[in-house]
Amino acid sequence: MKSVKAFAPATVANVSCGFDILGFAIDAMGDYVEVFRKEEPGLKVISIEDDGGKLPWEVEKNTCAVAIQAMLDDYGQEIGMDIALKKGLPLGSGMGSSAASAVAALVAANRLLGDPYERKDLLPFAIVAEKAACGAGHADNVAPSLLGGFVLIRDYHPLDVIKLHVPDSLYCTLLHPHFQLNTSDSRSVLRDAIPLKHSTIQSGNVAGFVSGLYQEDYELISRSMRDVIAEPYRAVLIPGFYEVREALKAAGALGMGISGSGPTLFALSKGAEKSKEIAKAAEEIYQNIGLGVDVYYSAINTRGAYVLEENK
Amino acid sequence: MKSVKAFAPATVANVSCGFDILGFAIDAMGDYVEVFRKEEPGLKVISIEDDGGKLPWEVEKNTCAVAIQAMLDDYGQEIGMDIALKKGLPLGSGMGSSAASAVAALVAANRLLGDPYERKDLLPFAIVAEKAACGAGHADNVAPSLLGGFVLIRDYHPLDVIKLHVPDSLYCTLLHPHFQLNTSDSRSVLRDAIPLKHSTIQSGNVAGFVSGLYQEDYELISRSMRDVIAEPYRAVLIPGFYEVREALKAAGALGMGISGSGPTLFALSKGAEKSKEIAKAAEEIYQNIGLGVDVYYSAINTRGAYVLEENK
Incomplete structure (x- = not known):
């Protein structure tokens, strides 16, 4: 057949x-x-x-x-x-x-x-x-x-x-913590209206991020990984969000954010080796938090x- | 000295x-x-x-x-x-x-x-x-x-x-209509808060525009030249705004927008020749509107x- x-x-x-x-x-x-x-x-x-x-x-x-x-x-x-x-x-x-x-x-x-x-x-x-x-x-x-x-x-x-x-050396680490987060909850915390100023900040960062991809400027990608629209409201639904980010950045992540509407988190990094180190740091920090996690690292x-x- | x-x-x-x-x-x-x-x-x-x-x-x-x-x-x-x-x-x-x-x-x-x-x-x-x-x-x-x-x-x-x-063939036409527009008026018409949806549209377009510059994709630049944040409020302060834009796009402009807070308008185009044709179209349309205008065309x-x- x-x-x-x-x-x-x-x-x-x-x-x-x-x-x-x-x-x-x-x-x-x-x-x-x-x-x-x-x-x-x-x-x-x-x-x-x-x-x-x-x-x-x-x-x-x-x-x-x-x-x-x-x-x-x-x-x-x-x-x-x-x-x-x-x-x-x-x-x-x-x-x-x-x-x-x-x-x-x-x-x-x-x-x-x-x-x-x-x-x-x-x-x-x-x-x-x-x-x-x-x-x-x-x-x-x-x-x-x-x-x-x-x-x-x-x-x-x-x-x-x-x-x-896509820059050649851009790698990703994914952390899937063991807890449920409903998409509808994650969507409902967002605001329908936002300050004009936040929209301008978001525009500046997305333009910087896209420019960073084309220029293969990892520092620019890193500086641009900032979300003022969804993340501040969704991060509170994700246990240890800021603690995890700090640990991952200390391990060399360019930045960390929420994958889709969560609860999975993603970090970007320069090079395969770094994405592994970040994965290791993620396992350690989740052990401290006391939450199970599946960690993956991968090329784009x-x-x-x-x-x-x-x-x- | x-x-x-x-x-x-x-x-x-x-x-x-x-x-x-x-x-x-x-x-x-x-x-x-x-x-x-x-x-x-x-x-x-x-x-x-x-x-x-x-x-x-x-x-x-x-x-x-x-x-x-x-x-x-x-x-x-x-x-x-x-x-x-x-x-x-x-x-x-x-x-x-x-x-x-x-x-x-x-x-x-x-x-x-x-x-x-x-x-x-x-x-x-x-x-x-x-x-x-x-x-x-x-x-x-x-x-x-x-x-x-x-x-x-x-x-x-x-x-x-x-x-x-900057793509090599990107040119600009500037139209400076003969009337005064105070920056403070032009600023005061803006909203302090905007719908989240508008912010997303603006982000998509600025990301598209930046990508169009790097890819030298003039069609993408053209599609991305859309402002949902300032232009809808400022355009009403500028006589003939939409009429002028239609005429310039018919003459081959990739798009037209407000330069800074106006009243000068700018159009982008592919190639020097096109920027001249757009300048000519601008002079004609302002003659129809009955407003004096200074027109310039230029490389970036x-x-x-x-x-x-x-x-x-």
Whole structure:
């Protein structure tokens, strides 16, 4: 039976100063989706592994199926597919878990059809799936998972997604502390209106961050990693936030922020060795805090999701 | 008598999406300051040309003298200098007129002392002069006038000024309509608080604009030239704003915005020829509106202020 298996990477959205507009992809982890062509039309979820039994199997709710259905609706042909999802990412962690599932499903299904869609053209289908999974059609996880590297969502109407330059030596350390944080809580603490002054500070930092990426100026990247819009309100929901940041910066992190709406934290660093040292410092500080943590370090994924296997 | 004459270019601050953080310098016009070494200590303004008699001669108020005094206070020696200013820029036009005077004075005086200061180190003295002239110590005119090119003011505390990449074919057209607009009026229409959504839109556009400069992507620059923070409130103070913009975009402008706090408008374009065509379109549309206008077109000045003449 014809089948395609694809991988889509974990992602960090917001990236401190890039609230709701920046995201990047991580080499180290992600989700796996295998799609099987079948005779009878219609989609079916045939297996879900490593989700702790939490993800829905119904095609109207499963993020993989919703994404593929959106693509097939556009494609205009009823094609039968069975879908097998293997989670590599923890759910609700702020690492773009639902986005990675949708993107892996789309990349696999697109290849199964003979790649009728360019990579960028899959994005709207992934956004449909994000809306089904999270209630909001954000693109700051799906776009970097699909395209790789650092991605700017300049605008949604119409969608304008820009791949930014990624310095070779930029590495990431991710810390996933063992506690639950609801996305809705994390969203509800934000203010609807902000001082003009804060908007100007945020603009200055995001412009500095983007400039730092292009200039490969790690010090500038570091100075620009400041979020005055979401972080001050969300940090209080994350135990030990400022203590952890201090420890990570002491270990050489360029900066640390909240991945998506948390609770996962991310740190950027120059060089692979430094990202390991930061990971070690993270384990130590969480031991002091008395909270379990999973720590990962990784290069930036610059190619995005990709096909792992094809069976003709 | 030992003397140095310097030129400092006109500047466009804000640059649409870069409210309070971006500025760039223009080749075509600027101010001239000649500084003469004299025996007795103290500063003296000995001539001001082409200001219509409007600028102050007192050393405590004259922007050239205030800037040089700030430098000498830091330098720690009482050096006598006579200052001659020749305005090339109209006052209160939004083209960084006071900034160009201060910067030309500093570059001339610094050379007279044997260049004890690096270019970037003159910036705090120029900001002192801006504060004296405008009441607010903004850097988005003085920094590009001093350094040239596109400049990002990432932060003021401490001052963090970043020179951005300038695409070779980027040109500017400036329109100075014949009417007065007080900076204080232009400032007072702004809101102290803005919707979070607007801040996100502004951030996306400034990140897109900066990325467009580095990628030399003129279409991206064009799409990013959108200001949701200041322009909607200031445009109503500028007769024919939207009509002019439509005409300029039809003539090939990448975008049009308010230079500083106005009333001067600027348009960016790809190529020198296009900037001339836009200038022609501007003259026609202002004739229709029934308002006099001075129109200039120019390359981006990438070297900033410079010494024109030295007499030993």
